[in-house]
Amino acid sequence: MAEEILTSQVREQVGALGAADIVVGIPSYNNARTISHVVRAANAGLLKYFPDRRALIVNSDGGSKDRTREAVEAAKLEARELLLVQYPLQPVHRLSTPYHGVPGKGSAFRTIFRIAELVGARACVVLDADLRSIAPEWLDLLLRPVLEHDFDYVAPYYKRHKYDGTITNSIVYPLTRALYGRRIRQPIGGDFGLSGRFLQRLLTRDVWTTDVARYGIDIWMTTIAIAENFRTCQVHLGAKIHDAKDPGSDLSAMMAQVVGSVFGLMETYENVWRNVFGSLPAPLFGFPFEVGLEPVSIDLPRMLAAFSQGCRDLRPVYQQVIPAPLLKELTDCASLPAETFVIREEIWAAAVYEFALAYHRRTITREHLLRSLTPLYLGWVASFARQTEPENPAQVEERIERLCLVYEQLKPPLLNRWSAGKG
Amino acid sequence: MNQFWEQTILEPLRELGRQAVTSLSSLVGMLVLILLGLVVGWLAKEVIYRVLRVLRFDRLCDRLGLGTEIERLGITRSCSYLAGQVVQGIIVLTALLAGLTAMRTQWTQNLVERFFLYLPHFLAAVLILIVGALVSRFLGRSALIAAVNAGMPSARLLAGLVRFFVMTLAVVAALDELGIGRTTIIVAFAIMFGGLVTAAAIAFGLGAKELAHDLLNAQFRPPSRDAEKDTIQHL
Known part of the structure; x- marks a missing residue:
């Protein structure tokens, strides 16, 4: 009972x-x-x-x-x-x-x-x-x-x-x-x-x-x-x-x-x-109606600094989690100037899948793994915020839709590696 | 005349012969035991290596961070192979000690006895070092990730210090267990640790007065409106 x-x-x-x-x-x-x-x-x-x-x-x-x-x-x-x-x-x-x-x-x-x-x-x-x-x-x-x-x-x-x-x-x-x-x-x-x-x-x-x-x-x-x-x-x-x-x-x-x-x-x-x-x-x-939203301020320089520091200082951790080519693409982003800073959807989605795999395989302590995702996430938010600055809500939603499609496209390789990682 | 020959020449020669035969048989026994130890040790190493590989022992060690620590020491062999080698070493050592015992001399008996008395301390010291390495790695990584997430510029230095202190503690404890320079090491460690803490406190107080002020403010005073640059809701 x-x-x-x-x-x-x-x-x-x-x-x-x-x-x-x-x-x-x-x-x-x-x-x-x-x-x-x-x-x-x-x-x-x-x-x-x-x-x-x-x-x-x-x-x-x-x-x-x-x-x-x-x-x-x-x-x-x-x-x-x-x-x-x-x-x-x-x-x-x-x-x-x-x-x-x-x-x-x-x-x-x-x-x-x-x-x-x-x-x-x-x-x-x-x-x-x-x-x-x-x-x-x-x-x-x-x-x-x-x-x-x-x-x-x-x-x-x-x-x-x-x-x-x-x-x-x-x-x-x-x-x-x-x-x-x-x-x-x-x-x-x-x-x-x-x-x-x-x-x-x-x-x-x-x-x-x-x-x-x-x-x-x-x-x-x-x-x-x-x-x-x-x-x-x-x-x-x-x-x-x-x-x-x-x-x-x-x-x-x-x-x-x-x-x-x-x-x-x-x-x-x-x-x-x-x-x-x-x-x-x-x-x-329900009825989709427009509403007034409270303004949100965002500190881009702080986020970019957090991302750069993460790529630099957490490299030993990321090396255990993210394959070298993907990690290079991520860390290359850190050297971009703030005005052109961007993390492509493919890189971000692939990185999240790598963290999911590492979580599944217990590559490192799970708490460490999840917390070490924060600087990368802040980099993604900075990239997203910079790109969407001039965009209206519909355009932003389209961008999120594109990201979702990338996640869906990258799922089959994740599946193969997920099973291979079982042990 | 016959008695003289018997007592002074033949008897010592017979005694020498008996001793030579005894010694030779002990020597042969020792060699056989050592040889047997080498063979059994090699076999055990191979079996353990293969079984651990099947059981994915290397992955477990990597997950625990032991693999990286071993790599850091310049050892390129896998953990499974090293575990096999450790077992092989123990078997060979045991065979060697058994061989020495077979010699049946006073000094070999003493040597074996002292070895077995010391062995638990040695094993405890090794265990302390292994645990120390794992704990220092874990705490070092915790400190590194926390410091990076807090935006501290000297995150790697902080993590390195954490690792260093934990490892130093482990080494001191291991040496203490082995009884090597017990008093000297503890006093040296206490002086070094106390000195570093005092130096850090003075340096922080004098050199980073502003930082101390800001840190305490941040800790105990609510953030001012100006400081809240981000109003982003992540969820």
Whole structure:
């Protein structure tokens, strides 16, 4: 029998609430500034779009110390049930805060999904607690494909600034698309709709206490949805604006957590992606409207300096990971002047595949491997930002599309070497 | 007259003959044992080399960084071959010691006894050096990657220092285990380490006052708006 993660008190509370068609889950950790807005928007969305459905809003909090729970209580709702639960924050969550999402986001999701399962929810939506741009329409967009069109997983499709989400645009999206053959544009978006049967499948997995659930819960869910043939779609949500992250947060740790999750899943789903070639679009619902985006400033000289230093100082590490000809092409880029600096798509995609292979083969310690990708990534971002400076969003999207196609073209050689590397 | 011949000439000659036969048989025994050791050692080396190659031992060593460390010492042989050679060496050495024991003389007995008393210390010292090399490599690489990601210009120097200190610690511990110049080495190490730390502290305090100020500021004061040149969201 699966381990019960809800306390008897929470189970009693849930039992007293009875059945519900919809569960809205909001995992939180120190989100006092924004969470009441998210709760109110969710409530308004449910009232407006699903007035006849019984719904439950669950805030799963990881022991916030900034009065997040009070903020949720303050957003007292009229017609909806509100359930506040705390998920246990393990020592490892406290020691190592993820740079993507709340600490122990996996535990928070597990709590929400278990409650959704107990109340027999047909659909569940999870929302980031730090959202500032959420509107009641998001509930309709994320839930309707599940409730009325029988989809199992609804991924967000945001309008983002061309310099926003660069890890998503340069690694996570192209790689996931090339591997599993589905074009989910925001695979780690943070706000998702799920069907009852999909979350039941998720609950049966025993990865909830592993690093994948801890740091890569979003990409884990997206990958399972695609790899295990659940019906998946995307919805236009407009702009995603959320509370600014800690500016001092460590990019290399973020890289290690996010990219490590994607590489880890490559091992789990090897049997799936080795038979996939090319990619298909995922159905996209909603109305694509233009939105005002917050300006993003970018420090190109700093990024170029980081790339050059990486090529120079981390050469012994890269020599173990990247074949000599490719490494030469990369390091040659470091000697280009800033005005003409460019890393071609082929070089970047090949480098990412080499890192995936090295991860698979455990060529060097995985933490070292993933963290050493940071300078190369900054070089790619600098190249991307320089090239896209005069471009409009459509042109930028075309450029990302070209990168994705390169990833897809380079997949067959990766496959051959992946198998050869097994031992 | 006969008794004289018997006692002074023939008896010593017989004794000499007996001793010669005993010594010769011991010598032959020793040679046979050594020869056997050489043959068995060679066979063991070949078997171990081939088995380890099948088991991809070299890849494991490369992954652990041991292969690179060995290469750095100027040894071009693979780890599998070296492991075979180590086993061969142990077998030959054991045969040599067994051969010496077969000689049944006082000094060979003492030599063998002392060798076996010293052997655990020697093995412990070798183990300390191997672990030290692996740890220094790991920590050196951690420091290098962290320093590069932090944009420190002297990342390689920092990584080199980390490797040097860890390796020095390992060498001191190994020599201490072997009992070589125990007091001298520990005192020398303490003086060197203390001196370097003091020198670094003084140099940092006097020569890099501004840097110390900036570092502490960066550590304990929230960044000013001007400092936030990047507002890029990577995810």
